[in-house]
Every structure is written in C-alpha cells, then in structure tokens.
Amino acid sequence: MTRNNQNYDSGCPIAYGLSIFGDQWSLLIIRDLAIKGVRTYGELLNGWEQISTNILAQRLKHLEDRGLLTKERDPENWRSFVYQLTEKGRDLAPVIAEIVLWSGKHNTAEHAMTETVDKVRGNRKQFEDRIRNGERP
Template sequence: MSKEIKKRETGCPIAFGLDTFGDRWSLLVIREIMLRGKRTYSEFLEADEGIATNILIARLKHLEAEGILLKSRDPENRRAFIYALTQKGRDLAPILIEIIIWSGLHDDRPYALRNVLEKINADREGFEAALKAG
C-alpha cells in the first residue's frame, strides 16, 4: 500500500475497527503472531493462505503504523526484523476468539480446523489470558 488507509469519518466503531485491523491479511498476520508464535517476514510468508510479498509488506507497515505491531531488529540477524504485538494488538485476542467460535458454529467443511476451538471451549478465560500475555 503506497498510501495510508483513510479512516472513515462517520465515527462508527465498526468502521474504525475494520479500517485498523479488519482486512483478511491483517487478521491473518495477527493470527500468525498470536496463535502460532510467528515473528518474522519469512515465517509469515509460510502461512497456509499464501500471502503475496507486496501485500505482506503493506500489511506489516499498516499494522505497525496503527500501533498494533512493533518492529525491531533481530538480534541474531541484524539484517532481519522481528514483529511482536503491542498491547493494542494483544487486546484483539477476544475478537480472534469470537471469530474462531463463530467459524466453529458455521464452518461445516470436513477439513475445518477445530483444535483451537476445542482449547477455547475447555478454558476460554485461560486461553484468552495466555493470548493477551503474549
């Protein structure tokens, strides 16, 4: 994205959230960090959904500009960067959990992944606390 996404001027909290973190690729980057522990550009590229490099770069920049991600130099490879969720990013944990629960109710495809849903159903409070803690 060469230009920054413009926030809608309506004051609507749903529009604000969607502008900030709500597109498919942004949520999948957040998922990769929060649920799968991925932290580097190359690890994000390995996601099952197959994000294009230009889109990944744009989403990482956007999420960093929005204060959802923090980018820092990899101490083991000074040419690379590590991405981590800020508190603002970790505060998205309940939203991801609700998406997982909703999908579990409505995704009847035989290959739908259910392991995270089972963890949430077993101990939602503990699961959410672990996600928020990073």
C-alpha cells in the first residue's frame, strides 16, 4: 500500500482517513489553514516546520483533489492564490482537537507549545466552531 496506490482500499474508516491525511505534512498544512489563519502558498512554505516547496505543491494538489481544500485567485492580489479549507477539511477540527489534547497530556518536553493545548482544554466547542466557520485568528 503506497500513498498513490488509490486502488488499494481495505474499506476501514481509519485506512480511508490515512489515505488522505496519513503523512507527515497534510495535517500541518490543514492546521495552518484552520487555526493559524494562513492562506497563501508562501505563508505555508514559511511555516514552523519548513516543508520543501515541491512537497508542499504535491500535498496541496492531493488535498485539493480529495476535496479538503480549494485554490482560487486572490481577488485583492491577482498574482496570488488563496487556499481555503472546504467543509470536508474543516470537519477535521475534532481530529485536530483530539490530537492536541493527546499531545498536551503526553508531550512533556520543555519547549512544548501549550497555547493551543490550553485553548482546546479551555473551550473545545469554541475551538471547533471557529474552524467550522472558517474564522481567522
């Protein structure tokens, strides 16, 4: 089973999810779009984790093909494109919330960012609703 072997599908819901976002980068891209208010290719490229440009382009294409995000011209800056999550993409909010809570409990590293963890712990519904409504920080 490789990422691009789209023929292989056990039918398992976990496997379905992984075939779409089960890699090192997809959920970080979705995080940037969902909770960091990022919208352009350049902003995604300069995120916290330094994805390489060809991989970013590939993943954006993949996520667009699978219906998690859309790409369109920025009406206010015609040479730029705006990436936005679709409902299918925004529906990952609860998955993201649970990963955040899990990491908040189990990552004991000194430099762990607790801001997001606190936000989800403090008001999980608000955290998810803001993503569902496409609100930017």
